[in-house]
Each structure stands twice: as C-alpha cells, then as structure tokens.
Amino acid sequence: MQSTAASLFQPVQLGSLTLRNRVFMSALTRNRSVPTNVPNSVNLEHYQQRAKSAGLIVSEGVLITRQGSEWPHAPGIWNQEQISGWKKITDVVHKEGSTIFAQLWHLGRISHPEAPEQIASGQPVYAPSAISAQGGKFRFLPGAPGYVTPTAIDDPTVLLDLFEQAAINAKQAGFDGVELHGANGYLIHQFLDSTSNKRTDNWGGSVANRSRFGLLALERVIKVFGKDRVAIKLNPAGGYNDMGMPLEETIETFSYFITEADKLGIAYITLVRYLDAFDPVKRGTPHDVLDTYGHLIKNAHVFANGGFTGEEAAATIKAGKASGIFFGIPWITHPDLAKRLQYGKPLDNQVDFATLYGVYYGSEEEQRKGYVDYPAAQYEELAN
Template sequence: MSLFTPLKLGGITIQNRIGMSALTRNRSTDTVPNEIMQKYYVQRAIGGAGLIVSEGTLITRQGSEWPQAPGIWNKDQVVGWKKITDAVHEAGSKMYCQIWHLGRISHPEAPEQIAAGVPVYAPSAISARGGKFRFLPGSPGYVTPTEIPDPTVIIAQFKEAAINAKEAGFDGVELHGANGYIVAQFLDSTSNKRTDKWGGSPENRARFALETLKVLIEVWGPNVSLKISPAGGYNDVGMPLEETIETFGYLLREVNKLGLSYVTLVRYSAGQDPEFDGVHRATKHDVVATFGPLLTKTPVFVNSEVTPTEAEELVSSGTAAGVFFGFNILTHPDLGKRIKAGKPFDNVPDVHHLYGAVGVDPAIGYVDYPEAVY
C-alpha cells in the first residue's frame, strides 16, 4: 500500500503517510504537559502514526478558548513536552508542535487572559458570532476584541514558541492557520478590516501568515508547515468563493516558494459550518482540487473525514503526499495497525469527555479506547 511507504518531509523522514492531526483534548496541568498526555501520544505512535502533530499549543498566556490547553511559552512547558517527544521518538514516530494563537476567540475573563494582563487581541475590533465559554459563569459568548496595534509583536511570539519547540525536542512546527484563529482572522476580509499594510488586498491580508512562516523558517529551516481551512466557517470566518480563491490562491503561491515541509488542506466539513441568521458560514468547495495544484514544490496533506480507502487513493494517485486523521485516530490509538490489517474502526467516541471534564479521571475518553484483536 502506498500509504505505508516512507516520506521525506523537510529534514526528516517519516515511516508512513499516516498523520495524527492536532486535536484539542484539555488534559494539561495548568498549561504544562503531563504524564497522561505522554501516554496518549505514545499510544498513537505505537499504533502506527508516522507523523504526530501536537494539539494546538498556545504561544502566549493570551487567554484560552479551552481550559487546560497546553502552552509552550515557559520552561516548565518545554520540560513537559520534552518528555513526550522523547517517548514518541522511542516509539518510532516523529512529532511536530502545532503553534497556536487564538486572536479574538478568547475571553477577557478567562483565567489565563486575566493573568496575562493584556486585552484580547485580533486584527480588527470585530467580534466573532457565537462561542460559549462553559468554564466561565453564565457561559458567555465572544466579545469585541482590541485591534492589534503592531502585529509584529505576535509574530515575535510565534518565533519564540518555535525556539521553545526546538528545545522541547519536536521535529518541526505547524503554524495553525485554520479554523478561524489568528492567522485565519488576518486572511479573512470579514474579520480583518485594517487599512494599513496588514489589511485590505489579498496580498496585505496574507502578509501576517507569510511573515510568520518566514520567522519560523529562521528557527527551523525546512521543518515548518502550515494548516489552512479555506472552506471552513468555524469561529465565524468565511468569504465569498471568488474572494476565497483569490486570497488563498495568492497565499499558497507565495507559500510554495518558501520550501515548507508540507501544507495541510482541510476539506469542507458540515461540522465546521455554523449557521447564523439562517445562513451557513462556510464556503463549500473542493479545497484539494482548487488549491492542491498550486503547491508544485510542497507536499500536500489532506485532512477532514478521510477514510482509509480514500487515503490510499489520495496517496497512490499522487493527489496527496499523506493524510491526517482526526476523530478516527482519537478513538482508535492503533489506527495505523488497523488500516494495515484491514480491521474496522469500531470504537465509539466518548463525546462527554472529548475536551476533558472537571472532577473526573482525565484518562476517561482519552487513553482508554481499546485496540483491535490481531
């Protein structure tokens, strides 16, 4: 099977084309990675994932959409991640750190936001619709953020996170440019109304992503990647189709010149398409067919509801260099082994403990999914 052939990505080689997508799980200890997280990642390394991408990892104490999400801005976090990367390497896999900034998808009353002592920053002072901060009294929604006076300050935080990720033993970094977080907020004309060099034209709106990638390359060389979701409406982003193609087309033509290790294209998913005032937010189109051909020098990974059969077809046809699995690898730690042996995906997701739960064993719905019988 083509899916089980090695692949060179930047300066490393992964054992197969199966990737574990970044999946927020909320099991850290006050933003510091811990032993239960190590067990979680090692299970999936042993289970056959050639490349593991960490859950979204915060680059700054700039609040959090989720409680117990891990960070990588201090030494305790670096030490915690180093134990995980060492164990993943011993299990035979490689691991990238997905570096993450929420932008406007935070709340000023979140504990980490209060501790940071700074506003909720975003490209423009425009609130996302929706949101439900269940860990705050009254479960408030999103609020109007403060426009970032100087975006280069955030870019510098991404660079510092990349330096810390190297110290923590990761094999590279993935810039989280998907799902309506800060990179996507700069790209999207509905969330970015700036009139300076960071807003307006597609070229200006893509500037933040490109300048961030460039500083990551200064730290990591070719072991830098980007994840984007042009068809996604999650966190209240999404442009008309023509503008979507123009904006992401410009971005990816420029990205293709940078020598990244890979770009992940997240396909349309109904679960990432919220509805506001009776109108669906996402821009539904074939992301892989539209943007894949622009990445002539850059390996493409496909993400979102990919089946094992489709994964093999994508790789064997040359449409994709590899595939990232999300929910299926969450519920099947031995996913790679199952695909190779032709075993079914028959574990049922524990949705009640998907993002952790206060006062219960963090192992529940996290590291207790059974392997198949071989």
C-alpha cells in the same frame, strides 16, 4: 497488509525526515494538561500510545502565550516548565519511531477576557480588527458567554515575536518541526479573511496585505527550524469560528497565500476540506480544496485533512492528490489507527463525546477517561 491500503504505507520523505507511513495524526485539542497548562504524564501516555503506529503526529494546538488562549488545560509552550513537559513527550514519541511537529496556536478574537490564562496575562483579547465572531459558547465560564469584541492590535509584529519565541521553545523541547495553525478562524486565518480583517494599514485591505501576517509568521519560524521543518494548516473553505468570504474572493486570497507560502520551500501545506459539521453559522464556502489549490503547490508536500475514511485516504494518495492524510476523531478512539488500517481491522471504538474535552478542573486521574482508555485491537494472528 490490506491491498486497498497499500498507498498509505509507503514511506514519505519530509526534508531530512523519513516518515514511515502516510497515516498522520491531526492536532486534537483535548484539555488534559491539568491542573495547569503544563504537559503531564497522562498526556505522555496518550502520545506514546499513538506514536507506536502514526507516521507523523502534530501535537494538539500549543498556546504560544497566555494572551490568546481559550480552552482550560490546553498546553502551552511559553515557559520552561512547559518545555520540560513537552520534552518528555517528544522523547517517547521518538523512542516509538514516530515524528512529531508542534502546532503553534494563537486564538486571536476567539479568546475570552475571563478565561483564566487570559486574565493572568493582564492583556486584552487581540485580533486584526475589533470585530467579534458570531456564535460560540465558553462552557467553562459561568453563564456560558459567547465571543466578545476584541481589541485591534496596534503592532502585529508583537505577535510575530511570540511565534518566533514559541518556535525556539519548541526546538528546545525536542519537536521535529512546527506547524502554524492557519485554519479554523484563529489568528492567522483572521488576518487572511476580509470579514475579520478590516484594517487600512499594510496588514489589511489587499490580498497581499491580508497575507502578510501569515507569511511573515512562516518566515519567523523558518529562522528557527529551517524551511524543511516548517508547515502550515489551512482551511480555505472556512465556516468554523465564523470564517468565510465569497467564493471568488476566497479562491483569490488562498491562491495567493498558498503560492507565496510554497515559494518559501516549507515542508508541507495541509488543506482541510469543507465539513458541514464545522460550519455552525453557515459562513463557509464549500469547494474542492485539493482540486482548487493543490496544483499551486510545487515545492511543499500537499497533505489533506477533513473526514477521510481509510479507503478514501488511500485512493487520494494513489491518485496523486496528496502525499499524506491527517485523521482526527479516528485517532482519538483508536490509539492503533494506522495499524488497524494496515491490517484491515475495523474502526469499532465509538467516541464518547461526554469525555472528549475532559472534565473541566477535574483531577489528572479523571482526565484518563475517554483519553487513554480506548482499547487497541488484537493482533495475535500476525505472529503466525
């Protein structure tokens, strides 16, 4: 093992779960659940490859309902066929010695009314308030339209019901726990941010009211899995999908939310660092999220995400700023990422952006390219 990476390869206890290392796989939307949004054999192969070395896998965003989807061929978990598809994946991940959480995902205003599943739902695009996000291109739709003005949801508890049912389904599918997607401008983040939430009822206005939806969503899924199998991903610095409040308000809002979420005794809170590449309309508020919020987390593990190198990840853990690090693109291009970091192998596979999100409406075989065909390194010398 490379001495510089040693801190990454100490086990970590996550409630009753023991994670074998601290090199975690972030949720990575890849649009490979063709021809529908049911996990398939190519998805299974992708997860199995990475489960051989990952300490924790968080599934790609799993859509909790037809209403609230965007990407074609992103997997869902609202019906029995999807549950059965995921069960095959969780079984093989466990066989390979890894742990897998389902990331529960509702896109809110980032959906499009002409997306296939949104049409099938027969419902409008819902969000906290009737405010459209800036930017965006739905390249799979004719003319690549942008975001639309959503319909303000009358009763947000309807959406909380969907999160709870999705957790029930995830448990049936064999997931070890669930992570709520509270980042990147999706539904929970939309409730938190005062630029997307202009409600005047008890779901908006004050910091406590804007935090209500996300905290209640956590409570709902805790009912299903127990607190030590529940987590949330947050991106306080914002930017992506047109998120971003003034810095003082950002810190006030997320300090409150994180403190209250931590009181629930959940397993971990992932803090995503600001990345300029994920702030296309320059709405974000760059600040050090680990230094700003990490000290507020007394009960949960602090996990970090956002452009880490292996060396930086090891140093962050060694410094006590986080208990584990999520990687994104490196896991896409290196199915053996954790093993490469452990044995000092180069990360020399280059991402193919042309195939990153698959071929819209392509066959299952076409979806293999840029998904399960990145090579692992050679490790023959380890046998000596």
